[in-house]
Amino acid sequence: MTVLDRKYRDDLRVALRLRDISGARVGEVLAEVEAHVAETGEDPVAAFGSPKEYAAKVSAQLDVKTGKPSRLQKLTGTLITGLLTYVGLTLLLDGLSADRPGVPVTPAYLISTVVFLALSVPAVMLSFRAAVALSGGRVCGVLAACALAGAMAVAIFPNSLFDGETVLFEVSRWVAVGLGAAAVAGSLGLVRHGYRHGRIVDPR
């Protein structure tokens, strides 16, 4: 009995997960490839193509009901996770480090939140596209790196880039801490949900 090459298996698993295919479906595909190679002794690349190519073929045959989220679901999930993480961490840190009872909310904070999301969400989507692309991945990778650098700059220097002087309103520091903690917990919950959705199950 021929055992599937470990590198091929690992690369295929990663290629399938990068396409956001559910853990149950990934387990099914890996089991099929293992069983086929064990029975035939064929080279997996000759039988199925490279891991990236086969993951693309598998993904092309799947839809929402068979273990692949829609583009809108992916976009919404990334956006909500990014928003909760950014707003949660900034409120939590500002609340904990405040030297007065209120945390000021400035135009810089609001604008940087929007700009951060507008750059970080495409950065994440482009990174995944760069990783799974059969060709042209380098362009996506460069664009993702640029978007990520911009998002980081906005997150680190919001007051230098935008109006950080004008105070629109103040939030009690403990309200900020509470809201921040709730938002961070929400984003961790979403990450946990994603992890459970991606847990690979061997169907055999």
Added chain:
Amino acid sequence: MADMTAKRTQWLRGVLDLAVLALLAESGEDYGYALLQRLDRAGLPDMKAGTLYPLLNRLTADGLLRAEWRAGEGGPGRKFFSLTDEGREALAVQGPEWAAFARTAVAVVERGVKA
């Protein structure tokens, strides 16, 4: 020759759904590798596992096939596929349609070859 192999693979893709349904209607059930061998013996060669398995899973998701893993003898197990009632109905409806289409296509090509 490589071009002709690629052409045949392209033609086969157009009828692979029905060919798989037809083979499973004949045998009752079968697993991926055995279906590849049967396609080859039937004169429809050059089909890769990497094309057949995703197709089998799509037909299963569409409710035309049912799939079941069974333990192999000392092996990693095999995934058997069989027709559902819906799959049998799809074959009964689409099979004759495809056969009529193929006859028309063959007639057109043969007229051109003889011309």
